[in-house]
Amino acid sequence: MLKLQRKISIPVYILFIIVLFGVVGISYSIWGNASVARGTEVSDVTGQAMPEVTKVVWWHSMGGENGKVVDKLVTNFNAVHNDIKVEAVYQGSYYDSLTKLKASFGSKIGPTLAQVYDIGTKFMIDSKAITPMQQFIQQENYDTSQLDEAIMNHYVVDDTLYSMPFNASNSLLYYNKDMFKAAGLNPEKPPLYFDEVGQAARKLSRDNAWGAYFGIQSWYMEQFVANQGAELVNFGNGREGLATAWQLNGSEGVKVLTWWKELVDSKAAVPAAGKSDESKKWFIDGKVAMILDTTASLRDILNGVNGRFEVGTGFFPKAPGDKGSIMVGGGSNWIMNNKSDAEQKAAWTFIKFISEPEQQAFFHVNTGYFPITKAAYDQPLVKENLAQFPQFGTAIDQHQASEMSRASQGGVLGVYPDARKLTENAVNEALSGVKTPQEALDAAAAAINAKIAAYNSQL
CATH class of the missing domain: 3.40.190.10 (Periplasmic binding protein-like II)
Incomplete structure (x- = not known):
């Protein structure tokens, strides 16, 4: 009997150790996941602190080839921001997307950021569901003089820029x-x-x-x-x-x-x-x-x-x-006010990024929408594209030849x-x-x- 007990006691002891380490491992995993959920910093395998990641969900209506260009903009942004992750979600046509956005108001299922076509401006303002872009501009003295004035003014109502223009067309x-x-x-x-x-x-x-x-x-x-x-x-x-x-x-x-x-x-x-x-x-x-x-x-x-x-x-x-x-058409991006301050600021960071000359040049050349940032025209990519495809210059010339007036600014209803x-x-x-x-x-x-x-x- 004694020999039998010794043979059994060894595997029981090992089993005890395995269970002990398993409990510790599960506890560590739970603690680690809880830390990420709380937004605290955790360490990677090198022992270095990893920054908190804020997710921004962006609803848009850029389908087909234009959708691929939008995905590339998001990839470019995510590659240089390890503290923010933007997720672009195609929502169908402008009309369908706005319908879905309306349905999301008052809930947590909606996006952080939404692209809305120009004719949705009045409804978006009246919805009280957005944080005006003017608020972020004033908080950091963002220089709006770099933006195309005629495009920007299309989204200005009562001296307030409510949304940031994104895809501008005529x-x-x-x-x-x-x-x-x-x-x-x-x-x-x-x-x-x-x-x-x-x-x-x-x-x-x-x-x-x-x-x-x-x-x-x-x-x-x-x-x-x-x-x-x-x-x-x-x-x-x-x-x-x-x-x-x-x-x-x-x-x-x-x-x-x-x-x-x-x-x-x-x-x-x-x-x-x-x-x-x-x-x-x-x-x-x-x-x-x-x-x-x-x-x-x-x-x-x-x-x-x-x-x-x-x-x-x-x-x-x-x-x-x-x-x-001629009037400016297209759409702009709106930040939803039912999201946390951190999420809204992250969305604003993304908006600034896609408004940069390099990103606007890429967007313009690959879609036909003209840049909202004036310096984009100085980018080599734009100049090379115009030399190869002079057709792109017509929209630019027509836009720049237009004088700003209430008529060209577009209706608000x-x-x-x-x-x-x-x-x-x-x-x-x-x-x-x-x-x-x-x-x-x-x-x-x-x-x-x-x-x-x-x-x-x-x-």
Whole structure:
């Protein structure tokens, strides 16, 4: 029996030691994880203190190739900041993303930082869910003079910069230089005025190809009106008082839609009521000679055409005598106020990073959005890109030629997304002959004004 007890006692003793070390290991693991959760510093394998990591979740609407560029910006940032980790999450279209953001208000499931398109500005301010960018700017005396003033002012309301511009764009005329040559038109002189566009479109409409295809976008109507120096809504485009009336049914809007319908009726422009994505595809396929689209489509168009024909870019069309200016489009980034101070400051650090000249140069060259930081134009990458692809210079030239005014600053109203949908329906009705341009725009304005009144009554 004694021998048997000795044989058993050895493994029991070893088992006791193993259990003891296991308990110590589990305790250490729990303590270590708890330390990270509390945000205290822990040591890595070298014994050096590791900094607390603050996570920033960024919701954005940059899909496709532009999404890859955004991911690269995030990777660049995370590589040089070991105390902050930004996680970019694609949320679909601008409209879908804003809808999801609205649903997240009042909960902890929302992001730290959110990209919102320009027409969501008023709603975001009224939501009370954001920390104005002006607060961070004042806290550290951030130099805003380095930013493009016209772009920045688009997001300034009541002398406060509520969000930081990120992706800035305007509308351009894209045209097929090869088709221009074949039609006897000067490929180096794109049409600028309404009558010139019409004449060119009629000459280009031949051999199973259309002269023009303008996708149904309210943004184009708004640009046409701003180019005439007219404001979209009353009270200084909603910047000198609460907007109460949509004004796209004024003489400026009617003139544009009448001209547009004449192009369609003369069979110089595609009568289909498609969106810009469809017109862009037709252009890339060589089925149409001229389209309107955002500067942000330039890289996609060049890649899609892939040298099969020469792509030209021109200023957005206008009527002779128009002295207005083009509006800035795109989106900006907003910081949510339901996150900790540390998280908000981390988001601000990321915003500053992607606003730096080097990052803006990379973003501009790979997307077509123009830089929000003036010094980006001095970057070798931008200069080399312009030399290789002069089409990028058109948006820059058009932007810099525009004078700042209430009209070019853009409208501010809480129901802007709804207003755009109703306006697009009106354009459809006018082009298809269901209503006259005046009747269609009047009906849309009445519906939009009712929505504005309902929104304002809740403020």
